[in-house]
Amino acid sequence: MKKKILSVLLATAMVxxxxxxxxxxxxxxxxxxxxxxxxxxxxxxxxxxxDGNTDTSSEEEYVLEKLHIVVDGTLTAxxxxxxxxxxxxxEAAVSEKLGHPIELxxxxxxxxxxxxxxxxxxxxxxxxxxQYPDALIMSASMFREYAPTGLLWNLADAYENAEFQxxxxxxxxxxxMKTSTGELYGFAPTYGNGCVTYIKQSWLDAVGKTVDDIKTxxxxxxxxxxxxxxxxxxxxTTGKTYGVIAAGFGKLDxxxxxxxxxxxxxxxxPDFYQKDGTWVDGxxxxxxxxxxxxxxxxxxxxxxxxxxxxxxxxxxxxxFFSNDQSTSEGVFTYxxxxxxxxxxxxxxKSEIDVSLGDDRLVQLPPIKEIKDxxxxxxxxxxxxxxxxxxxxxxxxxxxxxxxxxxxTMLDGDVVQTLWTYGAEDVHWSTKAESFTTNPDDPxxxxxxxYADGEFHLMQSPNDPNTVWKxxxxxxxxxxxxLTNGFVNDDPLVTKxxxxxxxxxxxxxxxxxxxxxxxxxxxxxxxxxTWMNKVVTGQMSSADAIAEYQAKYGxxxxxxxxELNAQ
Amino acid sequence: MSKKKNFTSSNVEIRKKPxxxxxxxxxxxxxxxxxxxxxxxxxxxxxxxxxxxxxxxYTLKKMEFVGLKHFVSLFKDKDFWISxxxxxxxxxxxxxxxxxxSVIVSVFINExxxxxxxxxxxxxxxxxxxxxxxxxxxxxxxFLSTSSTGMVNETLKSWGLIQKSIDFLHETNxxxxxxxxxNLWKETGWGTVIFLATLSGINPELYEAADIDGASxxxxxxxxxxxxxxxxxxxxxxxxxxxxxxxxxxxxxxYNSRVYDVADVISTYVYRKTFLTAIPNYxxxxxxxxxxxxxxxxxxxxxxxxxxxxxxxxxx
Numbered sequence: 022m023k024k025k026i027l028s029v030l031l032a033t034a035m036v037x038x039x040x041x042x043x044x045x046x047x048x049x050x051x052x053x054x055x056x057x058x059x060x061x062x063x064x065x066x067x068x069x070x071x072d073g074n075t076d077t078s079s080e081e082e083y084v085l086e087k088l089h090i091v092v093d094g095t096l097t098a099x100x101x102x103x104x105x106x107x108x109x110x111x112e113a114a115v116s117e118k119l120g121h122p123i124e125l126x127x128x129x130x131x132x133x134x135x136x137x138x139x140x141x142x143x144x145x146x147x148x149x150x151x152q153y154p155d156a157l158i159m160s161a162s163m164f165r166e167y168a169p170t171g172l173l174w175n176l177a178d179a180y181e182n183a184e185f186q187x188x189x190x191x192x193x194x195x196x197x198m199k200t201s202t203g204e205l206y207g208f209a210p211t212y213g214n215g216c217v218t219y220i221k222q223s224w225l226d227a228v229g230k231t232v233d234d235i236k237t238x239x240x241x242x243x244x245x246x247x248x249x250x251x252x253x254x255x256x257x258t259t260g261k262t263y264g265v266i267a268a269g270f271g272k273l274d275x276x277x278x279x280x281x282x283x284x285x286x287x288x289x290x291p292d293f294y295q296k297d298g299t300w301v302d303g304x305x306x307x308x309x310x311x312x313x314x315x316x317x318x319x320x321x322x323x324x325x326x327x328x329x330x331x332x333x334x335x336x337x338x339x340x341f342f343s344n345d346q347s348t349s350e351g352v353f354t355y356x357x358x359x360x361x362x363x364x365x366x367x368x369x370k371s372e373i374d375v376s377l378g379d380d381r382l383v384q385l386p387p388i389k390e391i392k393d394x395x396x397x398x399x400x401x402x403x404x405x406x407x408x409x410x411x412x413x414x415x416x417x418x419x420x421x422x423x424x425x426x427x428x429t430m431l432d433g434d435v436v437q438t439l440w441t442y443g444a445e446d447v448h449w450s451t452k453a454e455s456f457t458t459n460p461d462d463p464x465x466x467x468x469x470x471y472a473d474g475e476f477h478l479m480q481s482p483n484d485p486n487t488v489w490k491x492x493x494x495x496x497x498x499x500x501x502x503l504t505n506g507f508v509n510d511d512p513l514v515t516k517x518x519x520x521x522x523x524x525x526x527x528x529x530x531x532x533x534x535x536x537x538x539x540x541x542x543x544x545x546x547x548x549x550t551w552m553n554k555v556v557t558g559q560m561s562s563a564d565a566i567a568e569y570q571a572k573y574g575x576x577x578x579x580x581x582x583e584l585n586a587q
Numbered sequence: 588m589s590k591k592k593n594f595t596s597s598n599v600e601i602r603k604k605p606x607x608x609x610x611x612x613x614x615x616x617x618x619x620x621x622x623x624x625x626x627x628x629x630x631x632x633x634x635x636x637x638x639x640x641x642x643x644x645y646t647l648k649k650m651e652f653v654g655l656k657h658f659v660s661l662f663k664d665k666d667f668w669i670s671x672x673x674x675x676x677x678x679x680x681x682x683x684x685x686x687x688x689s690v691i692v693s694v695f696i697n698e699x700x701x702x703x704x705x706x707x708x709x710x711x712x713x714x715x716x717x718x719x720x721x722x723x724x725x726x727x728x729x730f731l732s733t734s735s736t737g738m739v740n741e742t743l744k745s746w747g748l749i750q751k752s753i754d755f756l757h758e759t760n761x762x763x764x765x766x767x768x769x770n771l772w773k774e775t776g777w778g779t780v781i782f783l784a785t786l787s788g789i790n791p792e793l794y795e796a797a798d799i800d801g802a803s804x805x806x807x808x809x810x811x812x813x814x815x816x817x818x819x820x821x822x823x824x825x826x827x828x829x830x831x832x833x834x835x836x837x838x839x840x841x842y843n844s845r846v847y848d849v850a851d852v853i854s855t856y857v858y859r860k861t862f863l864t865a866i867p868n869y870x871x872x873x874x875x876x877x878x879x880x881x882x883x884x885x886x887x888x889x890x891x892x893x894x895x896x897x898x899x900x901x902x903x
Contacts, residue, residue: 134862136865137861137862137863137864137867140647140864140865140866140867143647143648144645144646144647144648144869162865163865166865166866167865167866170647170648170866171648172647172648261735262735263734263735274863326734327732327733327734327752327754328732328734328736330757330843330845331728331843347735348734348735348736538865538866539868541864541865542859542860542863542864542865542867543666546844546847546859546863549844550844550845550847553757553843553844553845554845557754557757557845559845
C-alpha cells in the first residue's frame with residue numbers, strides 16, 4: 022500500500038512539474054493572444070474578428086499599443102550597446118507624438134542568417150503571435166522577392182501623406198521602388214550606399230606611386246603586381262604580400278554582385294538586368310567571361326589573396342588591417358563613408374602606419390574602364406523597411422504601424438536622432454563632459470572635451486576606447502535630414518561620403534519574377550561555384566558559361582520571358 | 588479463430604484478466620509512466636505531424652496539396668542524388684577508417700607496458716574529440732590555406748617539395764582525403780574507449796597459454812587480441828551503420844561550393860535549400876527529410892537483422 026501511495030505521489034509530482042514547465046508557454050500564448058487583441062480588436066485584427074468588427078472599426082479608432090519589429094545588424098545599438106535605452110527613449114518620444122503609450126520590442130536577428138529566419142517567421146507565424154513582425158528591414162534583393170507575395174502592405178498612400186514629405190531631399194529613392202501601377206511595398210529612409218576602393222598610403226609610398234598614377238585597369242594591375250612582387254610592408258621579404266583581398270571574387274548571391282572587386286568586373290553584370298529597356302542575362306554575356314578571365318589571371322599571378330574565395334567580410338577586413346602586415350594586402354574595396362573612418366580606426370588599433378593618422382587610406386577614383394562602362398562605383402538599391410499586411414482588408418493596423426515607426430523615423434528631431442545616433446546620454450549627448458579613450462596607452466590615448474550644449478558622440482557603451490559612430494540611419498545618406506542641427510561632423514566620414522557621391526551611379530534594378538524566385542538560390546550557388554572554378558584555374562570561362570547554359574538555358578529563357586512580360 | 592490459451596507448468600490454464608482490470612491493478616505504474624508518455628508524444632511524435640508538409644507546396648502563406656510532386660522532383664534532381672551518394676560514401680568510408688584506426692591504436696596502447704605513458708597517450712588522443720567541429724575546421728583551414736599564412740604549404744615550399752601551393756580544401760580530388768584525415772585525427776582517440784574496455788576484459792590466461800606455446804608478441808596480438816575484439820568491432824560497425832545518413836556538421840564546416848560534387852551530403856543540401864533560399868518551399872525540403880528518414884529506417888532494420896545474425900540479439 023505504501024508503495025502505491027508513493028507511486029501516486031511521485032506520478033502526481035511529475036505531472037504537476039510537467040504542467041508547470043509547459044505552463045510558461047501556455048501563459049505566453051494567452052498573453053500573446055491578449056496582447057494581439059489589445060492591438061487588433063478594434064481594427065479587426067484577425068479574420069474572424071474582422072467579420073464582426075469591420076463595420077465598426079475605423080482607421081482613426083485603431084490604437085497601436087505594441088510594436089514588434091525585426092531588424093538585422095544595421096541597428097548598431099544592439100543589446101550589448103545600449104538598446105534598452107534606445108527602446109525606452111523611443112517609447113517615450115513616440116508615445117508623446119501619438120498621444121497614447123506604445124511598447125516597442127526588437128528582435129535583432131543574426132545578420133548572416135537574417136533572410137532565412139525572416140522567411141521562417143513569415144511562413145509559420147501569424148500577426149500578433151509574438152514573433153511575427155509588424156515591420157522589418159529587408160535588403161533590396163529580399164524586398165524584390167517579397168513584394169509580390171501579398172504579405173507586405175502597400176504603403177504608397179501612407180508615404181504620400183507622411184509628415185516628412187515636405188522635407189524629403191531624395192524623393193527618387195522611394196519613387197523608383199513603386200510598381201508600374203503605383204504600389205509601394207517598402208520604404209527606404211536612406212539611399213543605398215556602395216563600395217569604393219581603398220589603398221594603403223604607406224604601400225603606395227613604398228612602391229613610389231600616388232593614387233593619380235592609377236587611371237586604367239593596366240595601371241591598377243601593375244600596382245597589384247608591385248604590391249605582390251615587392252616588399253610594400255617593408256619586412257625585408259618579397260612575394261608574401263598580396264595586391265587585393267575581398268569577401269569573395271564576386272558576391273553572386275546578393276545585388277549588386279560585383280561591388281567587391283569592381284576593377285576586375287568592369288563592363289560585366291553577372292545577373293539579369295535591363296539593357297535598352299529589355300531584360301537580358303548578364304551571366305552569359307562575353308563581358309562576364311572577360312571579367313572572369315581577368316580575375317583568373319590576377320589569381321594565377323598571385324595578386325589576389327587566395328583567402329578571398331572563402332573570406333567573410335569580417336575576415337577580409339581583419340586581414341587587411343591585421344597587425345601582421347607581412348601577409349596582408351594593399352587594396353581593399355569596401356563600403357564608403359563611415360567605413361573610411363572605421364577602417365582607419367581599425368588600422369590605428371592595430372598600430373599600422375600610426376604616423377599617417379587619418380591619411381592611412383586613400384580612395385581610388387573609378388578607373389577609366391569602370392567609368393566607360395558602368396559610369397562609376399555602384400550605388401546599391403537601398404535596404405527598406407516593410408510593414409506586414411495582416412490581410413484583414415483594413416489598413417488600420419498597418420497605417421498605425423507606419424505612423425508610429427516610419428513617419429516618426431524621419432521626424433527630423435527626437436526620434437530621427439534616436440535612429441541616427443542612438444539614445445541621449447548613452448550614445449550621444451549635449452551635456453558638458455570630457456572623456457579619454459585608451460587612457461592606459463600613451464600612444465593611442467586621446468582626450469575629448471565638450472562644452473554644455475555641444476552635440477557630440479560619447480564613448481561606445483561596449484567599448485570605452487572607441488567613440489560611438491552611428492545607430493541605424495546614416496546622417497549623410499538619409500533622404501530627409503535632421504532639423505535639430507545634430508551633425509556628426511567627422512571630416513573623414515564627410516570626405517568618404519562626398520567621394521562616393523561624386524563617383525557613383527545607381528545599380529541596375531534587381532530582377533524579380535516567379536521562376537527566378539524558385540531557382541534563385543540554386544542559380545546563385547552554381548554561379549558562385551563556376552566563378553570560383555574559373556578564377557582558381559579549374560575550368561575556363563567558356564566552359565563555365567557553356568555548363569551554365571546547358572543546365573539553366575531553359576530556365577533562363579523562361580525567366581527572361583516572364584521579366585519582359587512584366 | 589481460436590484464442591491462444593496460457594498454461595502453467597502444471598498444466599493449469601491461466602485466465603487472463605480483462606485489459607481494463609489489468610490496467611487498474613497496475614494503475615500505479617501506469618500513472619508513473621503517464622508523464623513519460625505525454626513527454627514522448629509531445630516532444631517526439633507531435634512534430635512528426637510536419638511530415639504531411641512533404642505532400643504540400645508550403646511557402647510563405649501558401650499551403651497547397653500537391654500529392655507526390657515533391658518526391659517526383661526529388662528523384663529527378665541530379666544534385667540530390669549526388670548528395671545521397673556522397674552521404675553514403677563519406678559516412679561508410681569514414682566509419683571503416685575510424686574503426687580500423689581505433690582498433691589499431693587500441694591494440695598498440697594495450698601493448699604499452701609503461702602505465703604513465705599509456706595514460707598520457709590516451710589523454711592526448713582523446714582531446715581532439717572534445718574540440719568543436721567549428722574550431723577543428725578553422726584550425727585545419729588555417730594550416731592548409733594557400734595564402735602565405737598556410738603553414739603546410741609554406742613548409743612544403745620551404746623544403747622545396749612543391750613550387751605552388753596545393754589547394755587542399757578546394758580541389759575535388761583532395762577534399763575527401765583531407766576530410767578523412769581530419770576525422771581520423773578527431774575521432775580515433777575517442778573510438779578507442781570501447782575497444783580498450785574490451786581488451787581489458789580479455790582473460791590473461793589466454794596470453795599465458797600463448798606464452799607457454801611460444802607465441803611471439805605479434806602472434807599473441809593476431810591470435811588472441813584480435814579475435815577477442817572481433818565481436819566488438821562488428822557491434823560498433825553495426826550500431827554506427829544505422830547512423831550513416833546523419834552527417835552534417837563535419838562536412839558543413841569544411842566544404843565549399845567548389846567541392847559540392849564530392850562533399851555535398853543530404854543534410855547540407857537540405858540546409859542550403861531551406862535556409863539559404865530567400866523564400867524556400869518547405870514542402871520540398873520536408874520531402875527530402877522524409878525520404879532520408881525512410882532510408883535511415885531501412886538501414887536500422889538492416890542493422891537489426893545483421894545484429895541478430897552476428898550477436899544473436901537485435902539492436903531494437
